[in-house]
Amino acid sequence: MRTFNxxxxxxxxxxxxxxxxxxxxxxYYPVLRGAVMAFQRYNLFDLTSTPFTGLENFRAVLGEExxxxxxxxxxxxxxxxxxxQFFLGFGLALxxxxxxxxxxxxxxWVFFPWAMSGFLIGLLWRWMFNGQFGVINDLLLKTGIxxxxxxxxxxxxxxxxxxIVANVWYGVTFFAIMIMAALQSVPKELYEAAxxxxxxxLRQFWHVTLPHIRTTLALIVxxxxxxxxxxxxxxxxxxxGGPAGSTDIITTFLIQQVIGGDYGRAGAxxxxxxxxxxxxxxxxxxxxxxxxxx
Amino acid sequence: MRRVATLxxxxxxAAWLLITLFPLYWVVVTSLKPKPEIFAVPLKYWPGEVTFxxxxxxxxxxxxxxxxxxxxxxxxxxxxxxxxxxVLGGYTLARFTFPGRGVLMxxxxxxxxxxxxxxxxxxxxxxxxxxxxxxxxxxxxVYVAMLVPFSTxxxxxxxxxxxxxLEEAAxxxxxxxLVAMVRVxxPVMLPGIAATFIxxxxxxxxxxxxxxxxxxxxxxxxxxxxxxxxxxxxDIDWGSMAAATVVSVVPTLVLFAAIRRYIVEGxxxxxxKG
Numbered sequence: 001m002r003t004f005n006x007x008x009x010x011x012x013x014x015x016x017x018x019x020x021x022x023x024x025x026x027x028y029y030p031v032l033r034g035a036v037m038a039f040q041r042y043n044l045f046d047l048t049s050t051p052f053t054g055l056e057n058f059r060a061v062l063g064e065e066x067x068x069x070x071x072x073x074x075x076x077x078x079x080x081x082x083x084x085q086f087f088l089g090f091g092l093a094l095x096x097x098x099x100x101x102x103x104x105x106x107x108x109w110v111f112f113p114w115a116m117s118g119f120l121i122g123l124l125w126r127w128m129f130n131g132q133f134g135v136i137n138d139l140l141l142k143t144g145i146x147x148x149x150x151x152x153x154x155x156x157x158x159x160x161x162x163x164i165v166a167n168v169w170y171g172v173t174f175f176a177i178m179i180m181a182a183l184q185s186v187p188k189e190l191y192e193a194a195x196x197x198x199x200x201x202l203r204q205f206w207h208v209t210l211p212h213i214r215t216t217l218a219l220i221v222x223x224x225x226x227x228x229x230x231x232x233x234x235x236x237x238x239x240x241g242g243p244a245g246s247t248d249i250i251t252t253f254l255i256q257q258v259i260g261g262d263y264g265r266a267g268a269x270x271x272x273x274x275x276x277x278x279x280x281x282x283x284x285x286x287x288x289x290x291x292x293x294x
Numbered sequence: 295m296r297r298v299a300t301l302x303x304x305x306x307x308a309a310w311l312l313i314t315l316f317p318l319y320w321v322v323v324t325s326l327k328p329k330p331e332i333f334a335v336p337l338k339y340w341p342g343e344v345t346f347x348x349x350x351x352x353x354x355x356x357x358x359x360x361x362x363x364x365x366x367x368x369x370x371x372x373x374x375x376x377x378x379x380x381v382l383g384g385y386t387l388a389r390f391t392f393p394g395r396g397v398l399m400x401x402x403x404x405x406x407x408x409x410x411x412x413x414x415x416x417x418x419x420x421x422x423x424x425x426x427x428x429x430x431x432x433x434x435x436v437y438v439a440m441l442v443p444f445s446t447x448x449x450x451x452x453x454x455x456x457x458x459x460l461e462e463a464a465x466x467x468x469x470x471x472l473v474a475m476v477r478v479x480x481p482v483m484l485p486g487i488a489a490t491f492i493x494x495x496x497x498x499x500x501x502x503x504x505x506x507x508x509x510x511x512x513x514x515x516x517x518x519x520x521x522x523x524x525x526x527x528x529d530i531d532w533g534s535m536a537a538a539t540v541v542s543v544v545p546t547l548v549l550f551a552a553i554r555r556y557i558v559e560g561x562x563x564x565x566x567k568g
Contacts, residue, residue: 008390009392011386012386015385015386018378019446022442023439026435027410027413033413037415095303104555108551109315110314112550115496115546116543116546123521123539125317127320133335135337172310230411232503255414258411258415258418269412274409277408277409
């Protein structure tokens with residue numbers, strides 16, 4: 001055990017330097033500057049003076065009706081997307097758990113949405129949900145589920161459902177694969193022991209599988225919540241937040257502030273999102289007793 | 295009973311496959327239909343007549359070739375840099391303990407969770423100060439920064455699966471640490487390195503928001519930026535759009551299929567380990 005070794009320290013520093021520089025300069029610096037701007041009047045189209053205005057931006061944002069709509073929509077977007085991604089993903093994971101012929105090939109095919117960007121997925125579903133020429137209307141008409149075309153993306157009542165459908169389509173496979181990995185981490189001996197005890201499949205699932213993967217599931221779900229919240233790409237190209245703000249989520253709202261050039265307000269929204277995420281994460285980790293069960 | 299259960303399983307899996315693949319099928323079919331057929335009611339599920347006019351349009355009117363080259367350049371360079379930096383950084387994080395290691399790991403992890411859109415405005419100003427707006431180099435720099443935390447964390451995971459004894463043996467034989475790393479460890483990790491490179495490549499290829507913030511000149515547009523400018527609020531030329539989607543997604547699809555196993559392994563190992 002050498003306490004200090006110059007060559008070793010130099011090697012470590014040189015290896016880490018490029019990464020640290022890039023992340024500091026192009027991630028942390030702009031994030032911090034954005035946080036400072038939250039307390040400034042900072043409009044791209046009037047940079048003659050950028051005075052500090054305290055909580056002015058927060059007051060302005062919180063006073064805006066669209067902010068609250070976006071916040072409510074964010075709740076729906078995250079909770080409903082997550083619900084379906086989780087349960088459909090879980091079901092798929094259980095079906096894929098045992099090895100069968102062609103499983104690798106099957107996984108390769110169902111994985112393909114992950115090669116696409118949220119932007120392209122949004123476009124794809126925008127075309128399929130089209131009120132006049134959309135294939136979804138056509139299929140629903142043909143099967144007799146509806147008797148009149150629906151303007152899915154044109155009506156505030158349907159637009160959120162539509163973007164969530166697209167998001168679920170995108171996210172289920174990945175959830176399934178994460179959960180599958182978790183399921184495979186359960187030691188086989190536990191099931192063998194349960195078999196010897198004569199426990200049914202259902203009881204095994206409940207008393208062996210679930211307790212064993214609970215912590216992992218809790219973590220995957222948390223990551224997913226953050227991820228879905230930070231995923232405005234699909235909504236951006238599918239509805240642009242419309243109609244009438246009905247599919248605006250907090251991150252599309254944030255992007256609109258940036259495009260509008262009001263970096264002060266964008267900073268305020270960003271900080272509010274960050275605060276929300278952090279307090280939620282702390283609450284969540286506590287609620288799932290994450291620390292203790294490790 | 296077992297028969298019924300197996301049958302049910304097959305049906306569900308087949309249904310999911312169909313649901314996953316149908317949109318891909320639909321975009322390909324749309325891109326091959328002549329315009330009147332795209333907007334024909336009732337819809338045609340199989341093109342009556344196959345045409346490549348949308349693809350031709352893309353390359354004659356829209357200069358899609360330039361956008362493709364731009365995307366290719368940005369993605370190749372950025373992914374190369376991201377991978378190299380990840381290979382170096384991941385190695386030190388996996389093999390050494392040193393003061394600040396925990397903080398660094400946390401700093402990298404946190405970037406994956408915070409809404410980076412808060413940085414969009416300030417990044418624009420930074421790019422403007424550095425005179426990097428409308429330049430592919432600017433995009434490359436930002437993409438590298440965006441993907442370095444991920445590549446470093448993933449590479450660290452891959453290194454941890456390579457036994458330390460392997461390098462120690464080489465070092466005992468007189469090789470320096472760097473030589474041991476390059477000659478002994480890296481060859482073992484090549485699949486993981488390739489996977490990281492391709493993943494980064496696909497991310498850069500697909501990135502939209504940073505690109506539309508920094509780029510608006512024709513000759514610096516990447517594919518997503520160009521496609522975004524095809525959208526006018528009420529009118530989209532769906533034929534060209536479908537063709538553009540196919541052109542931009544096929545290469546990434548092939549690459550992704552090649553590395554799927556490693557990406558799944560890398561990500562799930564991270565998640566399961568917590």
